[in-house]
Structures are given as C-alpha cells and as structure tokens.
Amino acid sequence: MPSLDKTVAEPMIVFDGVEKRFGDNVVLSELSFTVAPGEHVCLIGPSGSGKTTILRLLMTLEKCDGGTISVAGQSLSHMTHNGRRVPADEKHVRDVRKRIGMVFQQFNLFPNMTVRGNLIEAPTRVLGMSKDEANARATELLDLVGLGDRIDSHPTQLSGGQQQRVAIARALAMRPDVLLLDEVTSALDPELVAGVLKLLRDIGSSTDITFLCVTHEMGFARDFSDRVMMFDGGRVIEDAAPEKLFTAPEHERTQAFLHAVVDR
Amino acid sequence: MDNLGTFLSVLSQGLPFTIIATVGGILLTIVLSFVAGLALLSSSKTVRVISRIYVEGLRGTSEVVQLFWIFFALPVLVGFQIVPIWAGILVLGLNHGAYGAEIVRGAVQSVPRAQVEGAIALNLTPGQRMRRVVLPQAVVEMMPPFNNLFIQLLKSTSLLSFVSINEITRQAQQVLVPRFNPQAFEIFLLLLVMYLILSLVITAIMRTLERVAAARVGRRPSARSRRQATGAGVA
Amino acid sequence: MNVWDWSFAAQILPALLDGLRITLIATVLGSLIAFVLGLVLAILGRGPTPVRIVVRAIVEFIRSTPLLVQVYFLFFVLPTFGVVLPALTVGVLALGVHYATYTSEVYRAGIDAVPRGQWEATTALSLPRMRVWTGVVLPQAIPRVLPALGNYVISMFKETPLLIGIGVYDIVGQVREVGGQSFRYVEAYTLAGLLFLLLSYPASLAVRRLERRSAVPR
Numbered sequence A: 001m002p003s004l005d006k007t008v009a010e011p012m013i014v015f016d017g018v019e020k021r022f023g024d025n026v027v028l029s030e031l032s033f034t035v036a037p038g039e040h041v042c043l044i045g046p047s048g049s050g051k052t053t054i055l056r057l058l059m060t061l062e063k064c065d066g067g068t069i070s071v072a073g074q075s076l077s078h079m080t081h082n083g084r085r086v087p088a089d090e091k092h093v094r095d096v097r098k099r100i101g102m103v104f105q106q107f108n109l110f111p112n113m114t115v116r117g118n119l120i121e122a123p124t125r126v127l128g129m130s131k132d133e134a135n136a137r138a139t140e141l142l143d144l145v146g147l148g149d150r151i152d153s154h155p156t157q158l159s160g161g162q163q164q165r166v167a168i169a170r171a172l173a174m175r176p177d178v179l180l181l182d183e184v185t186s187a188l189d190p191e192l193v194a195g196v197l198k199l200l201r202d203i204g205s206s207t208d209i210t211f212l213c214v215t216h217e218m219g220f221a222r223d224f225s226d227r228v229m230m231f232d233g234g235r236v237i238e239d240a241a242p243e244k245l246f247t248a249p250e251h252e253r254t255q256a257f258l259h260a261v262v263d264r
Numbered sequence B: 001m002d003n004l005g006t007f008l009s010v011l012s013q014g015l016p017f018t019i020i021a022t023v024g025g026i027l028l029t030i031v032l033s034f035v036a037g038l039a040l041l042s043s044s045k046t047v048r049v050i051s052r053i054y055v056e057g058l059r060g061t062s063e064v065v066q067l068f069w070i071f072f073a074l075p076v077l078v079g080f081q082i083v084p085i086w087a088g089i090l091v092l093g094l095n096h097g098a099y100g101a102e103i104v105r106g107a108v109q110s111v112p113r114a115q116v117e118g119a120i121a122l123n124l125t126p127g128q129r130m131r132r133v134v135l136p137q138a139v140v141e142m143m144p145p146f147n148n149l150f151i152q153l154l155k156s157t158s159l160l161s162f163v164s165i166n167e168i169t170r171q172a173q174q175v176l177v178p179r180f181n182p183q184a185f186e187i188f189l190l191l192l193v194m195y196l197i198l199s200l201v202i203t204a205i206m207r208t209l210e211r212v213a214a215a216r217v218g219r220r221p222s223a224r225s226r227r228q229a230t231g232a233g234v235a
Numbered sequence C: 001m002n003v004w005d006w007s008f009a010a011q012i013l014p015a016l017l018d019g020l021r022i023t024l025i026a027t028v029l030g031s032l033i034a035f036v037l038g039l040v041l042a043i044l045g046r047g048p049t050p051v052r053i054v055v056r057a058i059v060e061f062i063r064s065t066p067l068l069v070q071v072y073f074l075f076f077v078l079p080t081f082g083v084v085l086p087a088l089t090v091g092v093l094a095l096g097v098h099y100a101t102y103t104s105e106v107y108r109a110g111i112d113a114v115p116r117g118q119w120e121a122t123t124a125l126s127l128p129r130m131r132v133w134t135g136v137v138l139p140q141a142i143p144r145v146l147p148a149l150g151n152y153v154i155s156m157f158k159e160t161p162l163l164i165g166i167g168v169y170d171i172v173g174q175v176r177e178v179g180g181q182s183f184r185y186v187e188a189y190t191l192a193g194l195l196f197l198l199l200s201y202p203a204s205l206a207v208r209r210l211e212r213r214s215a216v217p218r
C-alpha cells in the first residue's frame, strides 16, 4: 500500500507528453502519467491500445517520437553533458536501464544456458558480481520461486509456468527498482496461472519494487495494485484505485471493457 | 588390377596436400565468414558496404579465375610469389568465406528478436548480447549449410592441380594417367572414392558438432539433413 | 613495366570475348542437360524403394566429388571404351550431369511442396500417372523452383573455366594464351574476372528479384 509520503516523493516513473508512432499509426499521443516509488500500477485496456508499447518504451526496446520518459529522475533519451541537454549515449541508457527489469509474455529465457546460466549471466557480466555471490543469489531466488531443485535444468525441460518463474527470478537477480510485467500469465495453461500470480503477490508484498504490469487478469489487477490505469486509443481514460475502478467506473469505455472481460 | 597398389600409393602421396588445403581453407573460411557475416549486419554503413563488396565480388567471379589471378597477377602487383599451398588456401578461404558470410548473416538473423530483447532487458552490452546469447543459438543453424560449404571447398581443392600443387587430382592426372592410360577408369574411380570418403568424414564431423551445439541450446539435433540445406546453391 | 596497360587490355579484349562465347555455349547446353536430367532423377527418386536407393546413392556420390575429376573421368575413360568426343562435348556432358544432381534436389523440394491434397485429388479423379505429373504436379512445382535453378545456372557459368583442364578454349583458356605470350597477366586475369562479374552479378540480382516475387510461404 502506498503511504502518503511516497506519492509526494519524486516519482519513480514519469511519462511526459510521450508520443509514439509506427509509420502513420499513432499509438501513443501526449501521454502523461507518473508512478510513485514502490507503487503497484496495472495497465488494462483493449488489445492494440498501446499497453505493451509503454513497457517497451520504458525498457528502451523502442524509442519514443516525442516527449520524455524518466526513471528515478533520469531521462531515458537525454542526458546532461557539460551542463547541456544532449541525446543519451549508450552508457547513460545502460545506467538508467540498470534500475529496470522486465518479464516477458513469452519468457525469453536463453535456451543456450541452463537455468543457473540464465540467472547468473547478467549479475556477473553487468553488475560485476563474483560467480560465488551470483550463484548464491541464484539459489536463493530459485528457492523463492519454488524451483530450487531445477537449477541445472535447461529452460526447454521446464513447463511454461516453471519457465516464467525462472524469468521472474532472472529479472529479480538484477535487483531492479522497477519491474515491468507484460501479460506474464497469458502464455500459460490455466492451471499454472494461479501459482505465478501468487508468486508475484508475494514478491509485491515483501519488496519495495515499483511494479508496472499489463494484465488481463482482473482479479489480480484488483488485489495487487494500488492504482489501475485504463487505456484506450493510446491515452489514459481512467486512472483510479482498483476498488473504485472495478466497482464504479466513471468512463463508459471502462464500463464496456470490464463488462466484456468479466463476461468472457 | 595388380596396379591398384601403385595407384593407391601414388594418389596417397597427394593426400597431405589435399588435406592441408582443405583444413587450411576451412579455417580461413570460418574466420572470414564470421568477420564478413557480422560486418554485413554492422550498424555502420561503411562497414556493411565494404563487406558487401567482398561478398559479391568473390561470389560473382569464377574461382578458377581467382586462383589464376592470385598465382599470376598478384605476384606482379606485390613483387613476390606466395608459396603455392598458401596461395591455394588463400583462394579457397577467400572464395568460400564469401558464401559463408551469407550463412552467418542468415543464421544470426534467424535468432528470434525476443532473445535480443531479453538480453537488453538484462542490460547486457551489444557485444555481450552477440557473443553470449545470439551467436551460440545461431551456430546451430549454421551447421548444415557450413557442412555443404566445406564439401564444396573440398571439391574445389582439385582446382589446385592447375597451379602445380601435387594434390590427389594432379597425382592422378599428371602421374598416373600418362603411365597407365588404358586403366583410366580404375584410376579416376579410385580418386573419386577418395573424395567421397573425405566428404563423408567432413559430414560426420559436422553432424557431431551440430549435435553438440543443438544439445547446448536444449534442442534435439534437427532432422534437417544435408540435402535440405542445399537450396542456397553454393557451387 | 607499368602494372596496367590500357592499350594491351583493349587489344586482348576481342580474344577474351571470343572465349566468353565458348563459356556461354557450355553453360547453356550444360544447363539444358541439368534441367532435364535433374527432373528425371527427381522423379525416379520418388519411385519404388530399390530405384530410389540407387538414384539417391548416385546423386550423393556425384555431388560429393569434384566436377573437375568427373570431367577428367569422362575425358580419359570414354576413349578407352571407343567413344571419342570433342573436349567441349565432354565438358558439357560433365557439367550437365554434375549439376543435374543439384537440380534434382531442387525439383525434389519443389515437388514435396505440392500439397498432399493435390495428389489425393488426382487419385480421386483417377488421372493417368503421366497426366498427374504433366497436368498437376509439375505445373505447380516448377514455377517455384525457377529461382533456385537460375542460381545453379550462374554457378555453372562460373565453374565452366575448369574445362581448360581438358583443353577447352573458353575465356580462361584465352587468357592463358594471351597472358602467356606477353607475360602480362594482370590485365588478362583482371579483365576475365570483371567479365564474369559483369554477367553473373546482374544475373544473380535478377534471380533474387524473381525469388522475392515468387516467394511462397513455406
């Protein structure tokens, strides 16, 4: 739960007038919102409304065409050099990126490495951790996600749910301040969904990581988040606490969307 | 048939040259394939253009012409004659490296974009992404077409007989045929069988390597056999 | 002696072009054999098991061994059976047979790509065997293999010079002649290389274009 001072403190994520186009297709225009440190925010909205694009922009997998995105006060696209604002170089981007982790819908585990390899690769090579330290952390995280005995398996030998748990552990291994989750359960068989969501709830309540998740699991959005943002046509059309948004949505589109999703 | 022993021993004298040229050519091919193939994917336009010129230039001219050019024209330009076997390896490597560059480029591009994005999300550097994530997966894809390419290279070593390198084809054509002309059938059949065995050795090695590489990415060795990878038409 | 002499280059060009004519003739005739024989091999390769095994074995053997040795084989062995042919004819035969093993694989892939339903439909209509091939399967298979066949024609064009091994006076044969007489190799071999590039590069661009146009989802 966000305490009051968190919302007053400097926001962790800021979108300010962000615009994103793919060719002529304007996906996001004049998008502005902030997320406070430690806040859990869920993005909901119809398919194609630009939710994934927001996460990808934050992860620097896409470049924005206008406006600014900052994480912990640092812009993703610009930096200050000799007192002037100049386009960000690779080093600056990597610095900001260090704070952000992402879990993908399709897991994106590296098939050429074991589970252990996936977990220690970035900590040793990016954070400069020692092998021992990284291994200890990997074991600890795998225990957390309930896969302590699978450390030497290959990703392909794991079920979808297990792979997604490994992917979550891999993201946590980088000790991110912000964790981006893009429909992390939608590639999973129905009986595996609950386990992964429970894991996320546990992580959410035991850490002060800032979460930004895209999800179609309305039950999860409702009890996990501090705030829910409803998206349509590339803009936030409703932004409210989950109790409010799910029980008494103001906007017509939100009502229609929730209706459609719940009646599924 | 009593000359078979003679044939075998004369041909065998050429075997070291054939094998050295093949192995040397393959090593140079691998190096050039990776350098030029990755250069084709470079973000710098200059690098891409230079690599493109190399690839198209060597694929567009005849290997026999390249061989004679290196043997007869290059010495005039640089002022000295390269040791024949080295010059032979150079031509084999340069020529097949140009084909290999396209193999490397294609295999790297076939690695799903999602893998690169996974690596970006973990903040790996561009170099680490390529070395640690993309290449190990791409290598599996490269094995069948490289197998074909190496067999093409083995076959091309026979061209070295034109420039007085005493490899097995030259042994047959220059030493044996003049002496045992009526037995040309046996001589050349034996020679062809030697090439067949060498190419089977290459295939066996490449299949093993493919199995190892596939196991490392947690895949079963693909059922794709040599024949299917032939479409590219490296000849 | 300077390295490049333009007037010498101009002087040898006619001889090179004359050699190029031979190279092109060999390529065209060799390709015709490769197209026809390759198709025959591909169809036989789908025949009853014993035939299939024999055909596959022959194809593998020829593909895995050097064209140059096969050229010598025909050139030196045929006369021992009383068959004496001009060198160019031997060369064309060897090129055709060698490349037929490549084109047979191309045809095979093209035939495999014809949907199963098409074969079943011909059975349902009780079409005669010949008609199945000429009326249904090949008309669908051949258009999509044209780019691959084109690539092999270009490859063959570039391999033709090895016929100098049996004394065919193609472009490289001419180069050796004029280069050898004057000891000016740089112009001769460079020009020969450029002539190859001049023909084969545009040809491969054309094939790539054809490839893109006829790209069928696999």
Ligand SMILES: Nc1ncnc2c1ncn2[C@@H]1O[C@H](COP(=O)(O)OP(=O)(O)OP(=O)(O)O)[C@@H](O)[C@H]1O
Pocket: A022, A025, A027, A045, A046, A047, A048, A049, A050, A051, A052, A053, A054
């Ligand atoms: N790489 C791309 N190239 C072109 N258009 C793209 C690309 N990525 C996304 N788009 C377009 O941007 C729009 C928003 O896509 P996005 O993936 O962000 O939607 P989403 O809200 O995540 O949808 P879903 O719920 O289906 O995942 C869509 O219209 C999509 O077609």
Ligand SMILES: [Mg+2]
Pocket: A051, A052, A053, A183, A214
């Ligand atoms: Mg999405």
